[in-house]
Amino acid sequence: MIDGRHWTINGREYPDAASIKVHEGERIRLQVVNMSMVPHPVHLHGHFFQLREMNGERLRRPILKDTIMV
Numbered sequence: 001m002i003d004g005r006h007w008t009i010n011g012r013e014y015p016d017a018a019s020i021k022v023h024e025g026e027r028i029r030l031q032v033v034n035m036s037m038v039p040h041p042v043h044l045h046g047h048f049f050q051l052r053e054m055n056g057e058r059l060r061r062p063i064l065k066d067t068i069m070v
Helices: none
Strands: 041-043 049-055 055-067 067-069
Touching: none
Parallel strands: none
Antiparallel strands: 041 067, 049 055
16 A cells, blocks of 8 residues: 555556466465555455465465455
């Protein structure tokens, strides 16, 4: 988050943030970090994902999610 009102991805605000190209069947790993003091929902449009680690600790079982609060 910059200036309390705008959220960025790798320092760039939408629509200037680069898209991540993912091919069908491909697995990727994303690390999502919120450096602000404000919780914010994060989701991948049209996709579910497995949450495997939270706050630096590996979960005993992955959780299937479509949105997480960061």
